[in-house]
Amino acid sequence: MSTTGETKIGLNYDEVTLLNNDLRLYYVKRGNKCGVLDRNGRIVVHIEYDAIGIDSSLYPKNQIKNQELLYDNCIPVKQGEKWGFYNKHGELIVPIEYDAIGFVVSTSNEKSMNNVVIIEDIDGIVVGKEKKYGVVNSTGEIIIPCEFDRIYSVTSGGEDIYYLEKDEQTIYLDDYIVENNLKSYKNNTLVKPEENTNTTNETNSVENQTQNIVENV
Secondary structure, eight states: OOTTSOOOOOSOOSEEEEEETTTTEEEEEETTEEEEEETTSOEEEEEEESEESOOGGGOGGGOOSOTTSBTTTBEEEEETTEEEEEOTTSOEEEEEEESEESBOOOOGGGTTEEOBSEEGGGTEEEEEETTEEEEEETTSOEEEEEEESEEEEEEETTEEEEEEEETTEEEEHHHHHHHTTOOEEETTEEEOGGGHHHHHHHTHHHHHHHHHHHHTO
């Protein structure tokens, strides 16, 4: 940044907007392609992508703060029809091979189900490939493989309960966390895998109630 408080980004771009104030990252567009620069005009994401960021309006339950920078680290990019992620340092952490970011409920008959793109309990982002869905975390690691038909939430008693669906079988996310020894972040606090068993037992009654909602959809 210059002494006058301005960025050192040149004028040879059609569009320049602030992507993140704390990191001083900027979205730039030239022609039909876009990328990300830092405040000194250095390239973070090359200007070769068709889109950067997701459409947060599709996921009102997730309350996304910045649709172009998830978890303050992941920059979603689209090239052609494929999606991937860079981190805030400009490193490609998820290859550009996914057909979708997030799961969108397809019919109006499923009103009790919520679209999902982030699952904060597991530091996760939902991704899709060949009509199957899984989850990567904010560092790009695959934590749930793309083998599920649907990943969604149901709101009950003010709480969003997450489900995975495969071959017409519905799996409670908290059960999957325990069975697969995943890290869980309840209320922004790391819960060790062995502690999740207690959480699952305490939420069994909630699960039964929400399962009834799903079955009646």
